[in-house]
Amino acid sequence: MKGFVKWMVFGTVLVWAACNSTPEQTDNSEPEEEVEVSDQYGFVTDSFLVVKDKVRKNQNLSSILLPYGVPYATIDALARASKEVFDVRKLAAGKPYTIYCTKDSTGLATCFVYEPNAVDYVVFNMQDSVHIYKGKKDIEKKTRYVKGVVNSSLYVDLKKLDADPLLAIELSEIYAWTIDFYRIQKGDEFEVLYTENYVDGKSIGVDRILASTFTNYGKAIKAYYFESENEKGYFDAEGGNLKKAFLKAPVKYSRISSGYSMKRFHPVQKRYKAHLGTDYAAPKGTPIMAVGDGVITEARYKANNGNYVKMKHNSVYSTQYLHMSKIASGIKPGVRVSQGDVIGYVGSTGLATGPHVCFRFWKNGKQVDHRREELPPSEPISESSLAQFNSTKQRLDSLILSYRKPL
Numbered sequence: 001m002k003g004f005v006k007w008m009v010f011g012t013v014l015v016w017a018a019c020n021s022t023p024e025q026t027d028n029s030e031p032e033e034e035v036e037v038s039d040q041y042g043f044v045t046d047s048f049l050v051v052k053d054k055v056r057k058n059q060n061l062s063s064i065l066l067p068y069g070v071p072y073a074t075i076d077a078l079a080r081a082s083k084e085v086f087d088v089r090k091l092a093a094g095k096p097y098t099i100y101c102t103k104d105s106t107g108l109a110t111c112f113v114y115e116p117n118a119v120d121y122v123v124f125n126m127q128d129s130v131h132i133y134k135g136k137k138d139i140e141k142k143t144r145y146v147k148g149v150v151n152s153s154l155y156v157d158l159k160k161l162d163a164d165p166l167l168a169i170e171l172s173e174i175y176a177w178t179i180d181f182y183r184i185q186k187g188d189e190f191e192v193l194y195t196e197n198y199v200d201g202k203s204i205g206v207d208r209i210l211a212s213t214f215t216n217y218g219k220a221i222k223a224y225y226f227e228s229e230n231e232k233g234y235f236d237a238e239g240g241n242l243k244k245a246f247l248k249a250p251v252k253y254s255r256i257s258s259g260y261s262m263k264r265f266h267p268v269q270k271r272y273k274a275h276l277g278t279d280y281a282a283p284k285g286t287p288i289m290a291v292g293d294g295v296i297t298e299a300r301y302k303a304n305n306g307n308y309v310k311m312k313h314n315s316v317y318s319t320q321y322l323h324m325s326k327i328a329s330g331i332k333p334g335v336r337v338s339q340g341d342v343i344g345y346v347g348s349t350g351l352a353t354g355p356h357v358c359f360r361f362w363k364n365g366k367q368v369d370h371r372r373e374e375l376p377p378s379e380p381i382s383e384s385s386l387a388q389f390n391s392t393k394q395r396l397d398s399l400i401l402s403y404r405k406p407l
């Protein structure tokens with residue numbers, strides 16, 4: 001039994017289980033005396049050997065299944081039959097799989113289950129005829145709470161508190177219109193109530209922030225998630241929309257390498273001149289987003305600008321994005337885009353020393369520093385949803401209180 005020796009060598013998990021043909025069959029509304037326990041793929045634990053391992057480098061379906069006695073003809077049939085469901089050439093190194101084998105002397109594999117990600121799985125059933133289908137594991141949502149003070153970076157501080165550091169990105173999106181996350185400082189405070197997704201008892205990441213308070217420069221801003229017929233998103237304690245008309249920056253992860261200035265030493269031209277924009281340095285290829293809804297007015301190449309896009313948001317505001325490595329496909333004059341849509345990618349075309357996006361902002365036809373503008377808020381909670389919003393807010397507030405002072 002070559003396969004068995006292999007399991008011992010790699011120390012993989014061995015359990016007894018039955019290879020059930022479909023997950024539905026395990027759903028027994030009136031359980032017998034002997035309770036059948038199904039695993040995460042819906043297979044009933046009984047009389048089969050189960051091997052758990054990970055796809056190794058350069059392994060494919062044949063090299064995985066051949067040691068378990070599966071004939072070439074069957075593997076070929078699997079590969080062909082799976083075309084509609086899952087391309088077996090996409091088996092990736094490091095991804096987990098499970099093989100269900102007979103416990104007799106042949107140790108023949110009768111089922112192969114592959115997990116392309118933490119939630120989805122593909123079952124290759126070879127019991128009688130070849131049958132391939134996809135499934136999803138159960139996702140459990142748990143409510144979680146974290147409170148802390150910014151000491152180093154929000155990302156690191158969250159990690160230290162055993163919270164998913166990606167909450168930092170969620171928070172930066174919720175507060176994109178109200179807090180400049182390039183300017184959060186030591187001593188800023190955060191308190192977050194959120195749901196997290198779990199599969200097989202392991203976290204697979206944040207589901208959604210339900211409520212949060214971020215205190216920046218001593219000013220606390222609350223955010224409540226609310227969804228109704230009329231609205232969906234994050235609102236402050238008074239029901240005002242946290243979403244303003246524009247994003248604070250056109251790129252998510254970047255730093256300001258040069259601000260708006262009437263007199264700046266130009267790094268390429270080596271002379272002082274006005275810089276009527278804000279430069280955000282980011283790696284080449286970083287997506288550039290439209291900071292608001294609007295219509296594209298220009299999308300082309302010009303000597304100094306390089307590849308650039310200009311758009312008009314409304315009668316008051318226009319924005320422009322320079323030095324793109326590439327303009328996103330479909331972006332051309334007349335095309336309507338939404339806030340957050342990718343319109344191009346960071347580059348250094350035109351007059352630029354390194355990859356960055358030069359972001360320019362017009363108000364009533366005049367170039368202004370967007371970081372100094374008071375931008376208009378979008379719609380607050382509607383009159384008809386206010387009572388519902390207030391009860392949601394109360395529920396979330398008392399939930400937060402219960403976490404603050406555990407009984």
Ligand SMILES: [Zn+2]
Pocket residue numbers: 258275277278279357358359
């Ligand atoms: Zn610039």
